[in-house]
Amino acid sequence: MIITVASGKGGTGKTTVAVNLALAIEATLYDCDVEEPNANIFIKADLQKVDDVKLMNPVFDLQKCTFCKKCAEFCKYNAIAVLSSDVILFPELCSGCGGCKIVCPYDAISEGSRSIGEIYHGKNGIEIYQGVMNVGEARATPVVAKLKEYVKKDGISVLDAPPGNGCPVIETMHGSDFVILVTEPTPFGFHDFKIAYELAKKLDIPAGVVINRYGVGDDSVEKYCRDEGVDVLMKIPYSREIAELYSKGIPFASHIPEWRKKFQELYEVIG
């Protein structure tokens, strides 16, 4: 069973829900927010690097190159500039599609690679895998894809998704059995939740909602869920105690036992 925790808007409590759920049901946790991975701040496992994320990069053989520009004309990412006696690659624009190598008539392009991120693994109570994209890189999706190679076929996996509704989020959600959408009852939270819900529907994955900071804002999220027939799986009230525990990197369900039980019940409902 693969459960993805997503939200659209950032800072609504994805990591809080993913961490507390994984701890309560003893699942393996995957931090797919590779731009800003936070889950291990709460798990506190001693992480070891298990893999490098590499992207294919063209390498130009200037002895064979005739500077015909066919590669640059093919490249949709404008990652190659061909000058009169040199070829320049802009690596952060390159998607690693490999098209330039195929179009080169002189066999002057070979495959190199460069590292854009790393995969870590550790254990403290539960197992955690984490992807980290290198600072300055633009492409988070290949890092998520690599991390997902470690998702186990048996057992329960909880995936903590990045914010937004773009490519890295889709890569995370893809192949999940269930999506938990964490939102807050505010206009910003509601607006972005609707987009994330549309995305889950588009990918044909069943979804349920956790309303975090319940009690602030308004009732627009609840109304929408009622009208659309989306299950509200849990409401986490706004509480200074929970906020403070969060700020210190302590999962609140391991501190407040009745919440551990609530997360187990939540899993019973979706599992």
Add this chain to the structure above:
Amino acid sequence: MVVASGKGGTGKTSMVSSFAALTNAVFADCDVDAPNLHLILKPEITEKMPYEGMEVARIDEGKCIKCGECERACRFNAIENFKVIEEKCEGCGVCPLVCPVDAITLHKRVNGIVYVADTRFGDFVYGILSPGEEASGKLVTMVRKKAQEIAEKKGKDLIVIDAPAGIGCPVISSIGGTDLAVIVAEPTMAAIHDMERILKVAEHFNVPTVVCINKYDINEEQSRKIEEYCREKGIEILGKIPFNKKFTEAMVEGKNIIEYDEELGKIIREIWNRVEKKLGERQKEKT
């Protein structure tokens, strides 16, 4: 200038929407996959442009001989059982290249919309990416170009950008080439971790940074850690904002805090004055 944070939900958009009441700039929401600024600025749209980001491959089933060349060549695992998974397709053009029977072609698709609008605070440009589309960085660039055009046309010398969360493609497109990045931090271990990463991104792209601490009183010990960190790195802290439910109440009413609460508004006003001073210094450095 750009307002960024690394971690989501630290208060970027609340900050930017308040700045809108304090300066006559062009505002641009570059958080294209989860835009929120328009919920406060309530734009009257004057122009609407489709955004065609990446093309998508299409396989002609009548021509396809099911040889599997395309599937083997695709680095994005976007072809399965001789069908294109549109959400994964980057439109790179490799599959039409390798197809021996010319059964694959690339097609344009609308990935989003760019809006130009009037608001009660002036000019506003924002982009909305269709859910699940690729290439949000390119849409950010389109929003910024449009904002630049308007600024030039109207003789405005400032553009204020609301950046997305994270540090990847759309964030780099939002920060690159700006004169100042205001980083909104929060005194939680997670947000501090993320702040350090976004500061590195800004440094990587040579953008000067200043920091504001939002909800500083949620954990004053962590707030001090942010202050220490910034002091060590020589990054100026422009202000500290207390946690207050009135920020959410203002949002529910569709207002910024300047409009909603005088006392809290004063804190933001002071931060804005310091931002303006900083921008003035940058202007001098450049000329």
